[in-house]
Amino acid sequence: MVDDGFVRVARGEAPRLELDGRPFRFVLINAYYLQEEAARGRREIVDETLKSAAAIGAKVVRAWAFNDDPNKLDSAIQRGRLDYHERGLGGLDLLLDRARAHGLKLLLPLVNHWNAYGGSRQWLAWNGIRDAREGDARFFTDERVRAHYAAHLAFLLHRKNPLTGLRYCDDPTVLGWELMNEPRGRGLDGEGAALADWIGFAARLVKSHAPRQLVCAGDEGEQVSLDGHDARFWARAGALHLFSPSTGTSFSRHLACPELDLASCHFYPEKYGIAPGVEAEAGAAWIEEHAALARRAHKPLVVGEFGLATRRACAFRRFDAAARTRLYAGWLAAAERAEVAGIGPWLFAYRGRPAGWDDFTFYRPGPIARTLARAARRLDEAPRVAGKTW
Numbered sequence: 001m002v003d004d005g006f007v008r009v010a011r012g013e014a015p016r017l018e019l020d021g022r023p024f025r026f027v028l029i030n031a032y033y034l035q036e037e038a039a040r041g042r043r044e045i046v047d048e049t050l051k052s053a054a055a056i057g058a059k060v061v062r063a064w065a066f067n068d069d070p071n072k073l074d075s076a077i078q079r080g081r082l083d084y085h086e087r088g089l090g091g092l093d094l095l096l097d098r099a100r101a102h103g104l105k106l107l108l109p110l111v112n113h114w115n116a117y118g119g120s121r122q123w124l125a126w127n128g129i130r131d132a133r134e135g136d137a138r139f140f141t142d143e144r145v146r147a148h149y150a151a152h153l154a155f156l157l158h159r160k161n162p163l164t165g166l167r168y169c170d171d172p173t174v175l176g177w178e179l180m181n182e183p184r185g186r187g188l189d190g191e192g193a194a195l196a197d198w199i200g201f202a203a204r205l206v207k208s209h210a211p212r213q214l215v216c217a218g219d220e221g222e223q224v225s226l227d228g229h230d231a232r233f234w235a236r237a238g239a240l241h242l243f244s245p246s247t248g249t250s251f252s253r254h255l256a257c258p259e260l261d262l263a264s265c266h267f268y269p270e271k272y273g274i275a276p277g278v279e280a281e282a283g284a285a286w287i288e289e290h291a292a293l294a295r296r297a298h299k300p301l302v303v304g305e306f307g308l309a310t311r312r313a314c315a316f317r318r319f320d321a322a323a324r325t326r327l328y329a330g331w332l333a334a335a336e337r338a339e340v341a342g343i344g345p346w347l348f349a350y351r352g353r354p355a356g357w358d359d360f361t362f363y364r365p366g367p368i369a370r371t372l373a374r375a376a377r378r379l380d381e382a383p384r385v386a387g388k389t390w
Contacts, residue, residue, distance in 0.1 A: 027372050032064045033064075035064050038095050039088050052350070056373045060106070093163050100171075107216070112181045124142065178304070191250065200260075263302070283330065290303075304342075307359075346358075
């Protein structure tokens with residue numbers, strides 16, 4: 001096989017990612033804001049963030065490939081349908097170019113479930129649905145929205161980047177595309193079939209345009225039942241609502257989609273209502289159980305986000321900085337044991353970004369960055385340990 005810089009899935013008893021024929025496991029950095037900063041001409045912020053990510057030892061940066069808010073001058077889509085704002089698209093061009101220069105891969109969500117940067121509500125409004133609300137499930141079922149999403153992917157993935165000379169779909173800087181940031185099926189059926197149908201539809205679209213890049217749902221890992229999970233523990237953890245038909249979301253069903261290359265999950269014990277005192281165990285169980293389910297489906301798992309609140313003013317904050325760092329170290333160790341493909345916390349900030357802009361902010365230097373650096377070294381070395389089973 002010719003080495004071309006694209007990350008691939010090596011399927012087998014223990015599925016893994018490979019780059020140029022070698023195992024590829026990674027710590028990722030979440031820096032969603034990079035397209036917006038690039039579109040505003042703040043290249044120094046983009047370079048500082050990417051340089052710091054590389055210094056930590058991260059191999060992948062996760063950042064939005066969308067800005068669907070028509071009120072922003074740096075919006076990638078200005079008024080919907082295929083009416084784009086070139087300044088916003090130029091931000092993606094620059095992000096791809098600079099990530100390549102820093103030797104990093106990008107994991108790029110294509111749209112948001114939440115209102116931030118437009119979200120599903122904005123997409124519904126563009127298609128004539130004026131009573132849309134945040135996380136509106138009609139995004140997944142309305143045929144007008146589906147057609148809009150399909151047309152958008154055809155345009156975006158075939159865009160030729162003037163800085164690199166490559167179409168987005170031909171750029172090995174892109175590790176993969178997330179179909180949506182945190183799709184949830186609440187309001188759909190109680191078996192998760194409707195959301196799984198949309199994920200299959202969207203995954204086939206991406207693969208039809210970008211067959212050499214990976215596809216990931218971007219979901220949080222919710223389930224419609226406790227199949228494959230420790231029911232007694234999750235009852236004790238006060239988290240049965242994460243495994244209920246009311247979620248309309250089935251991580252297990254998503255794994256059955258043949259065009260989906262990567263499994264994904266997120267974890268926020270405070271936000272998810274995990275009982276106090278079991279957060280450490282719950283995080284490890286969440287990672288290990290989802291990794292086991294993904295392994296059976298022959299798909300590597302990426303834990304795309306996890307976090308504990310850092311802001312004192314945050315209503316659900318439980319931990320001080322030292323405890324937060326200890327918990328992160330434990331979850332990273334669980335990910336290593338479970339042989340996940342990649343994992344990273346929310347949210348990495350450049351030096352001048354105020355901590356108050358996000359409840360989960362951390363910086364480099366700092367204890368969380370140091371913890372991530374140690375985890376990155378272990379993940380990089382693990383496949384080379386003698387006798388390591390993959």
